[in-house]
Amino acid sequence: MDSYHSDVLRLQAVHERDANADNSFVYGVLTTGVVCYPSCASRAAKPENMRYFNSVDEALCAGFRYCKRCRTDLQPLSIRHRDLVVQACRIVGSEGEVIRVGTLAQRLGVSRFHLQKLFKEYVGVSPKTYMQAVRARRLCYSLESHSTITEAILEAGYDNVGNFYADVQKRLGMNASVRRAGSVDVDVRYGFADSPFGLIVVAQTDVGVCAVLFGETRELLVEELSSRFPKAQLLFDEAHLSVHLQAVVEKLHVPDKYIDVPLDIRGTAFQERVWQALCEIPCGHTASYAQVAKAIDQPKAARAVAKACSSNAIAVLIPCHRVVKGNGELSGYRWGVERKRALLDSEQ
Ligand SMILES: [Zn+2]
CATH class of the missing domain: 1.10.10.10 (Winged helix-like DNA-binding domain superfamily/Winged helix DNA-binding domain)
Incomplete structure (x- = not known):
């Protein structure tokens, strides 16, 4: 739903220099002949001198010129910023070693401060934290999968990743940055249990539970574990598992029971x-x-x-x-x- 569907709302957006409106419409100013984004910092024109358009192209067809201030010859600033962050993520993703934030900023032609601000805004973490996370993930997952956060951002259509990291760590107990380089060859310990829904295997690493699978036989479950964790050393160790195994079984009996089990999630x-x-x-x-x-x-x-x-x-x-x-x-x-x-x- 377009929040700027009436001239009253559009005028209000222009008065507030609402950058969120930049993707929705532009306005031409009859007295100056230029077309501006709603967020343009130029002095407000009189409403009777303003004409609204759905796109810059439409305004150009109607005879308006680009504004040199808000650069209607380019994408709206928010999009340019987002693209810059995505480009930064791409560079981080493609560098073998962690690149310095200053170098990264220089390569993108912006100040370190500006890059930091944009990163916070679009990714939710500082460039440095992001780099550490990418590196940690690369170390953890490079043999399992090539997926990176960057790819995921791209695959997801460039959208804001929000406070993804902080949230996941908080909610699921994952902590990518503390995983050691050696964790590629993790020990995965597993044990079996019967549940109201059939045989299950529960597997865990040092970080937390990494698999709960249903299966027909123990052999099939072990096969599935080894295909899911090809680099891991699988250890049948029900004694070690007992606490979490029991918690999972309890949860299967009493679904709304809260169980405090850390998870080791592995995905893109x-x-x-x-x-x-x-x-x-x-x-x-x-x-x-x-x-x-x-x-x-x-x-x-x-x-x-x-x-x-x-x-x-x-x-x-x-x-x-x-x-x-x-x-x-x-x-x-x-x-x-x-x-x-x-x-x-x-x-x-
Ligand atoms: Zn302008």
């Missing part, structure tokens, strides 16, 4: 955002793929959300079973629709 930034959003669907409720896509500010990514749900390795603790079709029908479930139905029924 996009997947992790989806999984984080799933954790916010309360027990006893469901959400559609489109709703989850909207919740992570990617309204067009419903299909990608569905894919991220199906690649979730931590069943139940990351409740991908609570995502259903838009019409409320159950869609597929990695561990069978019948199991999904049973899990949802148990939450009622």
Whole structure:
């Protein structure tokens, strides 16, 4: 919905120099003959001398010239800023070694201070924190997957990644930056349990639970673990697992029970955002793929959300079973629709 659909609202946006409006309309000033973005810092024209247009091109056709101040010959400033941050992320992603913030700023032709400010605004963390995270992830995941945060930002259509890192760390106990370089060859300890929904395997690293999987036999579950964690050393160790194993089983018996189990989540930034959003669907409720896509500010990514749900390795603790079709029908479930139905029924 366009929030600037009437001239009154448009005039107000111009008076407030509302940068959010820059993507929605522009205005031409009859007395000067220039076309400006709503956020232009030039002196306000009289309303009767202003003409509104949906795009700069339209205004040009009507005979207006570019404004030298707000640079209507370029994209709106907010878009230019966002593109600059994406470009910065690309450079960070492609550098083998961590590049210095000053060097990065220089390469982009902006001041270090400006880059820092933009990073905070668009990514939610400082460039330095971002670089450390990229590096930590590269060390952790380079052998598993080439996905980087940058790719995820690009794949996600350049949108604001928000305070993604801080939130995930807080909510899921993940801490990418503290993972040591050696964690590529992590030990993954696992154990089995029977649950009301069938046999499960629970696996964990030093960081937390990295998998909860349903399966028909122990052999098949171990096979799945080794395909999901090809670099890990798998250790059958139920004694070590007992606390978390028991917590997971309890949760399967009493779905709304709060259990304090740290998770070690491993996915692309996009997947992790989806999984984080799933954790916010309360027990006893469901959400559609489109709703989850909207919740992570990617309204067009419903299909990608569905894919991220199906690649979730931590069943139940990351409740991908609570995502259903838009019409409320159950869609597929990695561990069978019948199991999904049973899990949802148990939450009622
Ligand atoms: Zn202007």
